Amino acid sequence: xxxxDTIAEWPAGVLAHLRxxxxxxxxxxxxxxxxxxxxxxxxxxxxxxxxxDSWRRQxxxxxxxxxxxxxxxxxxxxxxxxxxxxxxxxxxGEPLLPGPGYVGTIAKALRSAxxxxxxLRVQTNGTFLTNPMIDVLAREEIRxxxxxxxxxxxxxxxxxxxxxxxxxxxxxxxxRRIRERAPHLFxxxxxxxxxxxxxxxxxESIQEFMPPSIDFLLPHGNWAAPPPGLAPGGRGAPYGEWLxxxxxxxxxxxxxxxxxxxxxxxxxxxxxxQSRVETVGLxxxxxxxxxxxxxxxxxxxxxxxxxxxxxxxLNVHANAFDDALNHESIIARQIGTAGLSITCRNCALHQxxxxxxxxxxxxxxxxxxxxxxxxxxxxxxxxxxxxxxxxDVARLLEKTRAAGGSEGSS
Amino acid sequence: MDDLSAGDSxxxxxxxxxxxxxxSLNQLAKLDDSVLINSLNRILGDVExxxxxxxxGFNASI
Numbered sequence: 001x002x003x004x005d006t007i008a009e010w011p012a013g014v015l016a017h018l019r020x021x022x023x024x025x026x027x028x029x030x031x032x033x034x035x036x037x038x039x040x041x042x043x044x045x046x047x048x049x050x051x052x053d054s055w056r057r058q059x060x061x062x063x064x065x066x067x068x069x070x071x072x073x074x075x076x077x078x079x080x081x082x083x084x085x086x087x088x089x090x091x092x093g094e095p096l097l098p099g100p101g102y103v104g105t106i107a108k109a110l111r112s113a114x115x116x117x118x119x120l121r122v123q124t125n126g127t128f129l130t131n132p133m134i135d136v137l138a139r140e141e142i143r144x145x146x147x148x149x150x151x152x153x154x155x156x157x158x159x160x161x162x163x164x165x166x167x168x169x170x171x172x173x174x175x176r177r178i179r180e181r182a183p184h185l186f187x188x189x190x191x192x193x194x195x196x197x198x199x200x201x202x203x204e205s206i207q208e209f210m211p212p213s214i215d216f217l218l219p220h221g222n223w224a225a226p227p228p229g230l231a232p233g234g235r236g237a238p239y240g241e242w243l244x245x246x247x248x249x250x251x252x253x254x255x256x257x258x259x260x261x262x263x264x265x266x267x268x269x270x271x272x273x274q275s276r277v278e279t280v281g282l283x284x285x286x287x288x289x290x291x292x293x294x295x296x297x298x299x300x301x302x303x304x305x306x307x308x309x310x311x312x313x314l315n316v317h318a319n320a321f322d323d324a325l326n327h328e329s330i331i332a333r334q335i336g337t338a339g340l341s342i343t344c345r346n347c348a349l350h351q352x353x354x355x356x357x358x359x360x361x362x363x364x365x366x367x368x369x370x371x372x373x374x375x376x377x378x379x380x381x382x383x384x385x386x387x388x389x390x391x392d393v394a395r396l397l398e399k400t401r402a403a404g405g406s407e408g409s410s
Numbered sequence: 411m412d413d414l415s416a417g418d419s420x421x422x423x424x425x426x427x428x429x430x431x432x433x434s435l436n437q438l439a440k441l442d443d444s445v446l447i448n449s450l451n452r453i454l455g456d457v458e459x460x461x462x463x464x465x466x467g468f469n470a471s472i
Binding site: 025028029031089215217250251253254256259264267268270272273274275276277278283284285286287301333348349351352382386389390392396400401 | 428448453464
């Protein structure tokens with residue numbers, strides 16, 4: 001379905017709702033799709049297996065000219081908004097597929113145009129982390145996030161090569177190499193939840209590689225195309241229960257092991273802080289995606305909603321990043337509560353869940369102005385975390401006061 | 411599980427922020443490392459040295 005067919009859906013007309021009260025936040029995170037293809041055929045992939053097939057029109061890799069223009073646009077945006085630093089995430093497809101020479105050239109082009117204040121990262125499926133690749137990543141100071149769904153059986157249910165062979169063995173070997181050769185580069189693991197996998201086993205299997213952080217990702221879906229095992233509008237919370245079991249296991253570990261970003265951010269929000277990730281909270285989204293041909297896109301998980309959902313109609317060859325700041329879909333994700341449905345605004349938890357991940361709110365007819373299809377699950381999880389953390393903070397306060405009282409009287 | 415429907419948190423109109431006033435970074439430094447202590451350290455650090463800019467970033471492991 002082309003974008004124009006859904007024009008009446010939210011966020012169309014968002015500016016009229018704001019009545020001049022909105023001020024854009026600049027982009028600080030640039031996701032650059034340097035490769036348009038992948039060597040794996042994961043069955044849940046939003047790029048290649050869901051509603052959007054625009055990847056078929058994309059080149060295999062970003063051209064040197066598009067890379068140069070992208071780097072220049074980032075530098076221009078940083079200067080225009082006085083940004084002290086920006087983060088660039090190399091993404092794909094599989095961003096390491098074009099090889100270490102290409103990755104090194106891309107990194108040099110970015111650093112040369114943008115300067116020292118660039119924080120370079122790569123999100124990879126982990127199958128190309130050979131020693132020469134790790135050496136290039138180390139030389140160019142590119143930190144690495146790897147996708148892994150747990151142990152061999154959990155991972156290989158979905159994360160397979162086109163011939164059906166699982167990817168676990170290759171990824172595990174890569175992670176051992178990077179732990180041995182350049183452990184400081186290893187930023188974390190991204191794990192997509194499968195309800196059939198035990199959450200504690202998945203967490204502990206990933207712990208073998210000692211990632212500083214694990215991001216557990218809810219499978220992409222929405223009200224029209226529900227995630228596996230979820231009945232939209234029903235009263236169950238299967239993902240909430242799965243995550244609650246994981247939370248209880250993780251929360252009790254002392255000394256701490258890996259961070260679990262979703263849980264850490266939820267706790268920060270409950271303490272009155274701000275989230276730094278788009279999946280929870282109402283912090284303005286500061287990221288933009290540059291596709292392999294230079295097209296500017298919104299976060300590409302939106303591809304799971306409908307064909308063309310991530311498109312902006314802009315391209316680095318013709319447009320500055322500032323042009324994307326005026327795009328209605330970007331605006332809708334920078335306006336906090338004003339970008340939420342009435343149901344969400346009337347809910348006590350909306351400051352914490354933030355309405356859930358934007359892609360998960362889609363429903364034909366109302367667009368993205370709905371609660372998340374995971375609303376019950378998020379509610380179940382957030383209430384559980386709130387009870388646990390608020391109780392522990394209260395006990396800690398009592399202890400602190402008691403200790404302070406005895407210190408004062410002695 | 412909780413008996414809930416969409417938008418019904420069971421916590422009234424607004425979930426209260428957890429009150430940690432009275433806890434200091436010095437006190438936390440004496441306690442064993444845990445998720446809770448790390449979270450309190452982070453929020454107290456943000457209070458004492460607030461970032462001028464916070465943005466919501468990409469949902470990846472990096």
